[in-house]
Amino acid sequence: MRVRVLLQVVADDGAGVPEEVACFEKQTERSEDLGLSITEAKALLAAVQERTVKVQAAAWIERHCCCQACGARRRSKGSYPLVFRTLYGDVSLSSPRLHRCPCQAGSGPATSSPLTELIPEHVAPERLYLEARWSSLVPYTSAAKLLADVLPVASGANANTLRKHTLRAAERLEAELGEELPSFIEGCPAKWLELPNPEGRIVVGLDGGYVRDWQDRKSNFEAIVGQSLPEDRDARYIALVHGHDPKPKRRLFETLKSQGLQANQDVTFLTDGGEEIRSLTERITPASEHVLDWFHIAMRLTVLEQYARGAAHLDKAAGTRLLEFLESIKWLLWHGNHFRAAQEIGLLEDEVDCLEVEYSHLSKFVRAARDFANYIAANATSLINYGERFRAGERISSCLAESTVNAVIGKRFAKRQQMQWTKRGAHLLLQTRTRVLDGTLRPKFERWYPGLANDNTSASQATAA
Numbered sequence: 102m103r104v105r106v107l108l109q110v111v112a113d114d115g116a117g118v119p120e121e122v123a124c125f126e127k128q129t130e131r132s133e134d135l136g137l138s139i140t141e142a143k144a145l146l147a148a149v150q151e152r153t154v155k156v157q158a159a160a161w162i163e164r165h166c167c168c169q170a171c172g173a174r175r176r177s178k179g180s181y182p183l184v185f186r187t188l189y190g191d192v193s194l195s196s197p198r199l200h201r202c203p204c205q206a207g208s209g210p211a212t213s214s215p216l217t218e219l220i221p222e223h224v225a226p227e228r229l230y231l232e233a234r235w236s237s238l239v240p241y242t243s244a245a246k247l248l249a250d251v252l253p254v255a256s257g258a259n260a261n262t263l264r265k266h267t268l269r270a271a272e273r274l275e276a277e278l279g280e281e282l283p284s285f286i287e288g289c290p291a292k293w294l295e296l297p298n299p300e301g302r303i304v305v306g307l308d309g310g311y312v313r314d315w316q317d318r319k320s321n322f323e324a325i326v327g328q329s330l331p332e333d334r335d336a337r338y339i340a341l342v343h344g345h346d347p348k349p350k351r352r353l354f355e356t357l358k359s360q361g362l363q364a365n366q367d368v369t370f371l372t373d374g375g376e377e378i379r380s381l382t383e384r385i386t387p388a389s390e391h392v393l394d395w396f397h398i399a400m401r402l403t404v405l406e407q408y409a410r411g412a413a414h415l416d417k418a419a420g421t422r423l424l425e426f427l428e429s430i431k432w433l434l435w436h437g438n439h440f441r442a443a444q445e446i447g448l449l450e451d452e453v454d455c456l457e458v459e460y461s462h463l464s465k466f467v468r469a470a471r472d473f474a475n476y477i478a479a480n481a482t483s484l485i486n487y488g489e490r491f492r493a494g495e496r497i498s499s500c501l502a503e504s505t506v507n508a509v510i511g512k513r514f515a516k517r518q519q520m521q522w523t524k525r526g527a528h529l530l531l532q533t534r535t536r537v538l539d540g541t542l543r544p545k546f547e548r549w550y551p552g553l554a555n556d557n558t559s560a561s562q563a564t565a566a
């Protein structure tokens with residue numbers, strides 16, 4: 102049998118002649134014969150898209166070929182070819198250039214192109230969206246292949262185009278970010294008290310991750326990645342390339358603001374205590390605290406324990422004493438007894454320094470003990486009573502932040518994929534990737550292109566009902 106698909110575009114005045122857009126010879130012998138093949142479906146979609154876009158473009162040009170002020174027809178100054186890239190194929194259009202109407206003399210440019218005003222980017226917003234979304238999840242080449250697998254976009258779907266389009270979307274996000282400020286605390290404390298009671302505490306876990314440098318293949322650069330978790334609203338991701346991003350504080354502030362941050366809201370920043378991350382959290386909001394993430398304390402203690410066990414094999418008494426010290430330090434830190442913890446850490450440092458064993462990792466052990474003492478001292482003001490918080494059901498650790506680093510940087514930027522990044526390329530892709538991961542990319546596109554929300558589903562459902 103033959104399947105003919107006719108398309109009829111009905112104009113507002115009811116005019117419109119059906120026209121064949123596709124014709125398929127179908128046989129019915131095997132399962133694969135039923136329905137449309139992917140090639141047929143692509144051809145059908147491309148044909149419908151091409152006709153629809155051309156009719157709409159022509160109607161738009163017709164509407165704009167007359168002067169908006171006096172209604173006189175504008176003189177033509179020729180036309181030029183324009184390719185409109187859509188999800189269902191590239192459509193070649195002819196874009197007329199028109200002279201300004203004499204009645205508008207002196208205002209605006211001498212000529213203009215109505216079609217360029219309609220599609221300044223020459224790319225359909227939905228294509229930009231899907232390209233940005235898929236490129237944020239998988240490498241550019243894979244995203245291009247995925248698109249070409251299921252959509253009639255073969256010509257335009259290559260890694261370079263996808264990268265260009267994705268970074269363009271990211272740059273638009275960046276352009277919307279307000280300016281950087283040394284402090285985002287404004288207003289006066291008296292006013293903060295008058296604010297309505299805020300929703301629960303917001304916990305923000307921030308950590309560093311590494312991305313391989315494109316310019317210097319042997320080295321990495323640092324990306325700061327975090328997740329902001331309000332008690333009863335959706336989580337948001339934040340990511341930036343340290344040293345490249347000129348607006349890290351603004352970025353963090355806007356993330357919190359999008360979650361309903363108000364000046365009297367309790368915010369806990371959980372970090373590894375690194376200086377850069379720590380300074381990022383300063384002066385963002387008045388009721389905030391910086392807390393050293395328990396995960397990082399515990400991790401360092403575990404390393405020290407391993408060294409102490411190693412030493413215990415050679416000198417049982419000394420090793421056991423060191424393990425007892427470590428146990429006690431952990432207990433004191435957990436229960437918020439920072440003064441005694443600091444004393445014990447000092448004693449531990451001395452003990453390790455005075456160890457007289459033929460332990461091959463002794464110098465590393467000595468260094469690790471000293472580093473730990475410095476680490477705790479540098480973060481003295483960021484230690485809390487972890488046990489108490491934990492029993493109250495609050496977050497004290499951002500395995501959270503660790504898993505965020507894996508989620509955000511992980512697969513897309515993974516070292517084993519042998520991918521190298523420029524700081525700019527990584528930073529921009531992190532912006533679309535975080536939005537894809539926390540579900541805020543589509544709403545952003547719908548704000549940029551309000552028509553995206555109008556997809557005819559509610560209309561057809563209403564008709565069906």
Ligand SMILES: [Zn+2]
Binds near residue numbers: 173
């Ligand atoms: Zn006019």
